[in-house]
Amino acid sequence: MKIRQIETYPLYYPLSEPYGDANGYKYYRSCFMFRIITDSGIDGWGECVDWLPALETGFQNRIIPYLLGKPVNQRLELTEKVGKWQARIGAGVSMALTEIMAKAAGLSITDLWGGARRKRIPVYASFQSYTPRTDWMQVSLKRVEHAAGQGFRQVKVKIGGKTFAEDREHIALLQDRLNGQLQIAVDANQSYDAKTALKWNRVFKDTDNWLWFEEPMPLQSPEDYGWLRQQCLIPVAGGENLPSPEVFSTWMKTRALDLIQPDAMHMKGIDPFRGILAMARYQGVRISPHAYDGILSRLYAILAQACLPPWSKMDGDGIEPLEWDVMENPFTSLFHLPVKNGEVTIPSGIGLGTEIDWQRLESLRWDGTAYV
Ligand code: MG
DSSP, rough: OEEEEEEEEEEEEEEEEEEETTEEEEEEEEEEEEEEEEETTTTTEEEEOOOHHHHHHHHHIIHHHHHHOOBBHHHHHHHHHHHHOOOOHHHHHHHHHHHHHHHHHTTTTHHTTTOOOOOOOEEEEEOOOOOOSSHHHHHHHHHHHHHHHTTTOOOEEEOOSOHHHHHHHHHHHHHHHHTTEEEEEETTTOOOOOOHHHHHHHHHHOSOEEEEEESSSSSOOOOHHHHHHHHHSSSEEOOOOOOHHHHHHHHHTTTTOOOEOTTTTHHHHHHHHHHHHHHHHTTTTTTOBBBOOOOOHHHHHHHHHTTOOSSSSTTTTTTOEEEESSOOOGGGGGGGOEETTTTEEESSSSSSSBOOHHHHHHTTTTOOOOOO
């Protein structure tokens, strides 16, 4: 079975209102979908994110000419080669080829991987808490309340982009308003030094509904993180931008994080991503995959999490929650993935188990005009 054709779908969507985190505001969302079709007519979807003009040019001039005619069963070799040119495209190619092999075998991807161990995965509502409005705190509170009303029981909110006092007020209001009924993760996007990060212990000591403290400091030194982890009153999480199993291995060996957060799109393939998950289970480190950029990498993270053994005998099933972007994100509805009561149902059909919404895909197609 050889690759016969590759179609590209650069997608772009200007947000109706900017939102952001400690790194600044986002004004649009973009995503690059592509479809690999084989000579036997079986197809598979890939996804990556970068500046669309660069991706489109890269695909037309290098990726497509290289992949045409190549055998699909050489997934690892092909993915490694493309991943050397551009890691995220390698990740996307590996997704598409995995789907094709599952379909060719008449299996779901989870069956191909050894079988789903559960029917649902808990997801937490992930927020970009800052808006340019002066009443950003109230806007954030309303959004979190809305998610709670939809059945989410776990949320992640941003800190680190305002003064400690302002962020602390926001979190106190949130705790007050929700009366401890939600579990909360706070994400500083690497904003603090160690001592400032530890100021948050003053807040953490008051309640026990914390999930974790995400990326309090720059992710440069596992030793510093290990030190912080010893002092911090709640679990410390991170790793969404770490690039490979080798790097994760160092962070796990150093016992620097309670929870690792690999992103399926940020590795050079879905296979090394799954390798990290397996390694974390062997080393007794919890895993909550990061999934922000697109819906396909989120779906692959869900499928991978579905196949993992439980991390603990506590908490019922003992599977960690996965990130669910609840902000204005047009890509979430590209595949039908129902979320109910804070859980996503794992698709079980052949391949991905869910079909792309073609109409939605076409409606989001980038028109080729310049953007920054
Ligand atoms: Mg984060």
